[in-house]
Amino acid sequence: MTHQLQNLRNQAAKLRRLSQPYFFPYTEDNGWQFLGLLVSLLFCVAGIVLFLVTGLMNGLSWLFPELSGQYLGGVQSSLGMLWSRGWGAGISALFVLGAVVFASVRGQLRHRRWLPWLFLGLIILMLLSVNGINAGITFLARDLTNALIARDGDASYRNLWIYGACFAVALPIRSLQFYFTQKLGLFWREWLSLSLVDDYLRDRAYYVLNPNDEAATNVDNPDQRISEDVRDFTAQALGFALNIFDSILTFSLNILILYSVSEGLTFALLAYATGVSVLMIVAGRKLVRLNNFQLRFEADYRYGLVRVRDNAESIAFYAGEQQEAKEVTRRLATVVENFNLLIVWEVLLRVLQRSSIYASNFIPYLILAAPILAGEMDYGGFAQANVAYNLVEGSLFFIIYNIEALARFSASINRLEGFQSNISNLDPEEWSDYVPRIVPSERLALQGVTVKTPRTDNVLVRDLSFSLGNAEGLLVVGPSGCGKTSLLRVVSGLWGSPTGTVYSPGQGDLLFIPQKPYMALGSLREQLCYPLDQARFSNEQLRAVLDQVMLGKLLQRYPDLDIKQDWPRLLSLGEQQRLAFARLLLNSPKVVVLDEATSALDVETESRLYSLLRDREVAFISVGHRPTLKDFHDTVLELSGDHDWRLIPATSYDFGRS
Secondary structure (H helix, E strand, O other): OHHHHHHHHHHHHHHHHHHHHHHOOOOOOOHHHHHHHHHHHHHHHHHHHHHHHHHHHHHHHHHOHHHHHHHOHHHHHHHHHHHHOOHHHHHHHHHHHHHHHHHHOHHHHOOOOHHHHHHHHHHHHHHHHHHHHHHHHHHHHHHHHHHHHOOOHHHHHHHHHHHHHHHHHHHHHHHHHHHHHHHHHHHHHHHHHHHHHHHHHHHHHHHHHOOOOOOOOOOOOHHHHHHHHHHHHHHHHHHHHHHHHHHHHHHHHHHHHHHHHOHHHHHHHHHHHHHHHHHHHHHHHHHHHHHHHHHHHHHHHHHHHHHHHHOHHHHHHHOOHHHHHHHHHHHHHHHHHHHHHHHHHHHHHHHHHHHHHHHHOOHHHHHHHHHHHOOOOOHHHHHHHHHHHHHHHHHHOHHHHOHHHHHHHHHHHHHHHHHHHHHHOOOOOOOHHHOOOEEEOOOEEEEEEEEEOOOOOOEEEEEEEEEEOOOOEEEEEOOOOOOHHHHHHHHOOOOOOOOOEEEEOOEOOEEEEOOOOOOOOOEHHHHHHOOOOHHHOOHHHHHHHHHHOOOHHHHHHOOOOOOEOOHHHHOOHHHHHHHHHHHHHHHOOOEEEEEOOOOOOOHHHHHHHHHHHHHOOOEEEEEOOOHHHHHHOOEEEEEOOOEOEEEEEHHHOOOOOO
16 A cells, blocks of 8 residues: 555656646745645636626626526525625635735746646636536426426426526537637647757757667657657646546535435445445556557557658668568567557456446435335435436546546656656766766867777777867778777767867867768758758858859759758768768868768769868868878878777878778
């Protein structure tokens, strides 16, 4: 039992960390303050309802005294009792208290944080209105039934008209409630998605967590967590919160009515609903785990299909359809296997759920049959009790009706909160290998740096030191696996070093170009300007830089710079490498790091691009294997593969000897 309570507390804490920040700034210690605001909102809405109903009834009594007396006498008497016995004054005082509480924290509700509270208030106002109408319908059901049995035509039709008027009023209120709930969910989803994206892209968390390396992190499929899990969480959290509040309102307004009609039926319903709910919660725990697995397996399966689409040409060149089919089929098999377990457990719970609901229908007849047969209760009282019973039953059976959705919601909370915690609170010790020791400097230099693979003991290069002056070129060579690309990651600030210091111009003045350049989503203009603001460059500048890197013919194919295409598929690797050099020229960095960035180009084009770097007096480090590369560099850094290294003048280096 203690373990279950601890799990419940942990789940509640996760839910609060995800939900509170949109409504109120989050700290570990202000949970009670947030709860107090929610209660204050209820006070404000209750006061507004009381004032509106009182004002409306006074206005109707003044304008249509006979009509209001004939049809709304019960409402008027209830209002009179509220005000005469001090309940009205109490609710008014609570309204003032709630307003004062919100006024005291108005500074923390800036930046549109007041908007969700306004929407919540409107939704709660509508819930109160509908539940008030439902409570009144129980009395209408009693009077209508008795009037029909007594064959009183006037009373029957009068109650039917009131019945219809209640539904006519409730329908637009319910519709508006749905609209405002959906809008609030959309606002919340937008805010939470942007917040997660901001955390995911800040401090290179997306790179540090490396979600594609399943052995190194528990953050799988971040795309699904930000898109689908956020969508499901906001919709389900809002839906469950409002449904729970609606159930509490329904229970509060109708339990007294039910108790006034039959005490035995009230206690029987409470005992039955409590027992069945506990049973459903215990039986539904397995569903949470299975739904968690299902979300992950579905995302893995979708990712496998996305990889086929993104690498269609490579797969076609290799004729690798059979192998890809095996991998996709394997991922689909995990989806199907887990879903089969879900089906079994959902069927078992559905049987329990349905049997519980069907059995509850007999309870009013079992309890009330004796007083009706004995003449102690009229049929109108039975009808009123039955309506009130169904309303209270629906509120108490909330868990029973929603056990499967609650299981999916719990799984969504676990995945989304785990993702949020990972990207918001990176452990400095755990990820220290990704934290570079960079000292700002006008030139690039390494002093006593060790290159090692993050989160392992695999040392590639020890005590490396060199300095790169303005317009100088350094060529890095060595056998495969010796750490050439790893060195570039350290130089670029992606990896840290356990020893030594990196002196670098810093972000914006150092640009890395890999062998396969990154092609952003968007237009040709966005490709060229990435990651800078497009407004900085005119069409003439963009066309001129394309001519410089020998991509002028690309403008003949796509003269509109704003056209959006799937550029990685349309452009050859050589064209992509030249486009990356055009991007480099527009960014104008002080230092460029090139990882075989001209491997797909002919020697003449390669010479042209390196000449552009020389003309711009840009310092650059290159990794490459072509002997012609040394003509563009001043120094060669040779890595041996056994932690050692040496610096050699480029004019003295012999590729054949190495």
